[in-house]
Amino acid sequence: MLPRRALALAVASLAAGPARAQAAWPARPVRLVVPFAPGGTTDVVGRIVAERLAARIGQPVVVENRPGAGATLGAQQVARAEPDGHTLVVSSSTSHGVSPALYPTIGYDALADFTHVAMIARSPSVLLVNPASPVRSLADFAAAARTAGEVRFAVAGIGTSSHLAGVRLAMALGVRTESIPYRGAGPALTDLIAGIVPAMLDSLPSAGPHVRAGALRALAVSGAERAPAFPDLPTLREGGLDVVSYAWFGISGPAGLPPAVTARLATEIRAVLRDAATRARLEELGGAPPDTTPEGYTAFIRDELDSFAPLVRAAGLRPQ
Known part of the structure; x- marks a missing residue:
């Protein structure tokens, strides 16, 4: 039999074991997968949060772009990763909303294969044209589309939030769509x-700087209300088109993320989003960060999956 003091030390050691394991996170740099090419909203928002999060957790948060197949390639990679909190993904309305309804086999379940931690931004799309275009207003755009019987616009990928916003816009106009993915x-x-494509709908965080620089002309936003960052831009509804559409972004890890790691991540992300400089930066770009819990973000994604599926079917969208 162990001496009483030795037994007490052994029990204390066992009790401290889980605490030491939890405190070890992060034990090395954290990889944040962005399932899109650099320069888009998912990338912009992800990098803003990654920089601030790294400062709080004391380890680098390395952004890794893994574009392809409607954001499903990067999401697949994270779904299969070790659930230790060192591999995360910027989940979005594309990877965890539209693509599950669009792709017959995507290699993951948007709910069961992930631990959803927090939403980090929610942003309307903005209708854009080249500054050299004769289209100078939403009314001009609507008239030209109805005359042509179609709208042609670039999209960040088939099934992206900007693509679905374009589909909604074309339906409201009563015309066909030609998407250029x-x-x-x-x-x-x-x-x-460069004037190679005529129009595009894109989220404000990535499009906003180009609009401010005069490289693009913005016609309207797809939110229910005008965007605080661009108060002079009308909404599509103000132009008589009953379209409200948002892109959303969050942080998720593989299923089975330890509860302590999930809680720590959620706490740190909440602190990042409450930081005045970070919040101002995101709002300046047009993406207002909400305050969500892991449970709240998971429930939100479940609702979005239910809403996107009928729209994808109604539009007859197919992967390309």
């Missing part, structure tokens, strides 16, 4: 600025 908003914006 890219591997992310960054390349699509580059071609729009």
Whole structure:
């Protein structure tokens, strides 16, 4: 039999074991997968949060772009990763809302294969044209689309939030759509600025700087209300088009993330989003960060999955 003091030390050691394991996170740099090419909203928002989060947790948060297949390639990679909190993904309305309804086999379940931690931004889309375009207002755009019987616009990928916003817009106008898919908003914006494509709907965080610089002309936003960052831009509803659409972004890890790690991540992300400088930066870009819990973000994604599925079917969307 162990001496009483030795027994007490052994019990204390066992009790301290889980605490030491939990306190070890993060034990090394954290990898944050962005399932889109650099330059788009998912990338912009992800990098803002990654920089601030790294300062709080004392380890680098390394952004890794893994674009392709409607953001499903990067999401797949994280779903299969070790659930230790060192591999995360910027989940979004594309990877965890539209793509599960669009792709017959995506290699993951948007709910069962992930631990959803927090929403980090929610942003309307903005209708954009090249500054050289004769289309100078939403009324001009609507008239031109109805005359042509269609709208042609670049999209950050088939099934992205900007694509679905375009589908909703075309339905409201009563015209056909011709979508020109890219591997992310960054390349699509580059071609729009160059005049290679005629129009695009994109989230404000990635499009806003180009609008302010005069490289793109903004016609309207897809939110229920005007965007605080661009108060002079009308909503689509103000232009007589009953369209309200938002892109959303959050942080998720693989299923089975330890509760202590999930709680710590949620606490740190909440602190990042409450930081005045971070909040101002995101609001300046048009993406207002909400305050959600892991349970709240999971419930939100469940609701979005239910709402996107009928829209994808009604629009007859197919992967490309």
